[in-house]
Amino acid sequence: EDQVTQSPEALRLQEGESSSLNCSYTVSGLRGLFWYRQDPGKGPEFLFTLYSAGEEKEKERLKATLTKKESFLHITAPKPEDSATYLCAVQAKSYNTDKLIFGTGTRLQVFP
Amino acid sequence: DGGITQSPKYLFRKEGQNVTLSCEQNLNHDAMYWYRQDPGQGLRLIYYSQIVNDFQKGDIAEGYSVSREKKESFPLTVTSAQKNPTAFYLCASSRESGVHSPLHFGNGTRLTVT
Numbered sequence: 001e002d003q004v005t006q007s008p009e010a011l012r013l014q015e016g017e018s019s020s021l022n023c024s025y026t027v028s029g030l031r032g033l034f035w036y037r038q039d040p041g042k043g044p045e046f047l048f049t050l051y052s053a054g055e056e057k058e059k060e061r062l063k064a065t066l067t068k069k070e071s072f073l074h075i076t077a078p079k080p081e082d083s084a085t086y087l088c089a090v091q092a093k094s095y096n097t098d099k100l101i102f103g104t105g106t107r108l109q110v111f112p
Numbered sequence: 113d114g115g116i117t118q119s120p121k122y123l124f125r126k127e128g129q130n131v132t133l134s135c136e137q138n139l140n141h142d143a144m145y146w147y148r149q150d151p152g153q154g155l156r157l158i159y160y161s162q163i164v165n166d167f168q169k170g171d172i173a174e175g176y177s178v179s180r181e182k183k184e185s186f187p188l189t190v191t192s193a194q195k196n197p198t199a200f201y202l203c204a205s206s207r208e209s210g211v212h213s214p215l216h217f218g219n220g221t222r223l224t225v226t
Contacts, residue, residue, distance in 0.1 A: 004154065034214060043116075043202050043217030044155075087155070099170075100215075102154030 002027040004090050006103035013110050016077045021086055021106045024070040029093030033071050034100070035064050036087040044087055047073075078110045114139045116218035118203050123223045125197075133188045133221045135203035144186035145204040145215065148172065155202065161186055162209045190223065197225045 036044035050066040157170030161180040175194025206213035
């Protein structure tokens with residue numbers, strides 16, 4: 001069964017304390033992996049798409065990487081405004097192109 | 113600014129009543145989607161539409177209905193047949209269906225049914 005698992009469920013960091021969020025996936029053929037950021041009471045906001053193992057994307061303090069089994073979202077020197085829930089979603093070749101499998105998210109809190 | 117507008121933000125209904133959630137986009141996107149978000153679960157796809165006057169069921173379509181009469185609009189009706197309708201509902205759109213077009217989400221409607 002295709003599955004996406006995110007860890008940890010929640011992460012508390014001090015401002016400036018770098019860390020990584022994990023998204024592991026089990027799918028029969030990966031079309032693409034997406035990272036989204038979701039603030040409380042809002043809709044998710046697109047961050048990155050990764051297509052193949054070895055690919056990396058960066059945006060400000062965030063860097064996403066992809067292997068054949070998992071993706072990491074590295075947060076360097078986070079600030080309080082980085083506090084949000086980060087969602088990972090996978091598009092698998094076994095489904096039509098409109099199906100995304102979402103993980104349950106990692107809730108990040110950054111304290112000053 | 114282009115975007116997706118969902119209304120209302122909060123909606124309260126009595127059990128047994130149908131309710132319609134509004135979703136409008138001015139991004140000129142072809143594809144539109146409805147997702148449901150529950151605590152501790154990933155987003156689940158209810159319905160999606162790749163083109164006007166056409167839509168397909170997602171993973172949890174039972175108890176829901178949609179229409180796509182205009183490119184800009186994709187309303188979702190939660191019927192009394194939906195066994196557990198209380199949830200956060202998210203509408204999304206993409207320029208075209210497929211992996212190269214990420215989803216743009218609205219800010220959701222929180223539905224509470226008592």
